[in-house]
Amino acid sequence: MSLISSLRTAAAVVVLAAAPALAQDKILNVSYDIGRELFEALNPVFAKTWKETTGRDVTVDQSHGGSSAQARAILEGLNADVVTFNQETDIDVLVDGGLVDADWRNAFPNGASPYYSLPAFVVREGNPKGIKDWSDLVRDDVQPVFANPRTSGNARYTYLAAYAFALEANGGDEAKANDFVKKLLSNVPVFDTGARASSQTFAERNIGDVLITFEAETAGIVAQYPGLERVTPGTSLFAAFPVALVKENAEKNGTVEVATAYLNWLYTPEAQRVLAAQNFRVTDKDVAAEVAAQFPEVKLLTVDVLGGWADIKAKHFDEGGILDQVFEN
Incomplete structure (x- = not known):
């Protein structure tokens, strides 16, 4: 190879090395x-x-x-x-x-x-327990399934939706709302760390009577697992x-x-x-x-009924807050 050819080859290598990669x-x-x-x-x-x-x-x-x-x-x-x-x-x-x-x-x-979205329900085909609203979730014969509210944002909305429902149903009585969510949590047979695992616990392991998760998720679960159906509660929480x-x-x-x-x-x-x-x-x-x-019509409460996120965090989710007080598992 001549000197000129060698220089041309070397120059081409330099140009190729300097060329930018595709964006x-x-x-x-x-x-x-x-x-x-x-x-x-x-x-x-x-x-x-x-x-x-x-x-x-x-x-x-x-x-x-x-x-x-x-x-x-x-x-x-x-x-x-x-x-x-x-x-x-x-x-x-x-x-x-x-x-x-x-x-x-x-x-x-x-x-x-x-x-x-909003927290909503998935039940067994035919809704054998007649589950229609949040008040049904604290019955002794009902096992609700949802994720751990300490690790799952989805489950925190479930917890807050239940609390807001109880607060409204009891004229703002916080003690009764505390008792309501305490009973709800005690009815849950198993707490998974995330909502997807809870869906599998309910649909694949056949544990529980009602799954609570975001409305957006309920449609996919019912489509994936035959023998389940959706229930939208009359009141829920804007998520x-x-x-x-x-x-x-x-x-x-x-x-x-x-x-x-x-x-x-x-x-x-x-x-x-x-x-x-x-x-x-x-x-x-x-x-x-x-x-x-x-989308079904539903009365949507907001976190403002619970004081807003700053108050909710301090009152419910900080160490020693209401969630810790009512969560026995």
Whole structure:
């Protein structure tokens, strides 16, 4: 090989080595236990939209578990770029850890909640125990099944929905509400750490008379397991599904742009229709009107009837709070 040919070959190697790799974005979305199927449906649609908009490919990796357990894992090093939780207090834990901005609720519309659900019931075919509302769950002949409210955001909503129901039914009498949730918890035969495990306990192990989980999950359970049916209680609790940028990680990973775009995209009609198809109630008014017939009417209480999240955390979930007082297991 001549000297000129050798120089040309060497130059070509240098050029190839210096050429940028094809653009590829990648983020990790750390989410709640029962969100697997939802994000399996959402992520490919976002990836297509991102490619069309930016010309770049994107991979959205997922991690699922009990919401509170997931928050702890992020504090311990799980490298989340975004969180899509089912409990606001679990994001506040990340604020306390310095990973999420304190004003995260104002970073996205609707208090940073693009969709919502509510605790609802799944019963055995024919509803042999005649379970219709929260008051039925404290009967001696009824075994409710739901996850551990110490580790699952889903289960915390079940606990809070039951407490709010009892508080309203008893004219604001907290002592009676405490007794109500104490009896409810004592009726639960087994507490799993996450909602998905509780669904399996009920549907596959045939334990319990009624499963309490998010309404969005009930449709999938009934579709997957023959011999079960859904019951929507007359009153339940509005369950916001908050999202946040894990800013410290995203800045370190160089993913702020795509991570922020991902969360904003959840509010678009395109994403909202996917959410509704997965049985989540949506915040876009036009899409909500399109799918209104899909969702039963229900009286939705809010956490404000319990004083708001700051009061709830201090009163119910801090060490020595009401949950500790009534939780004997």
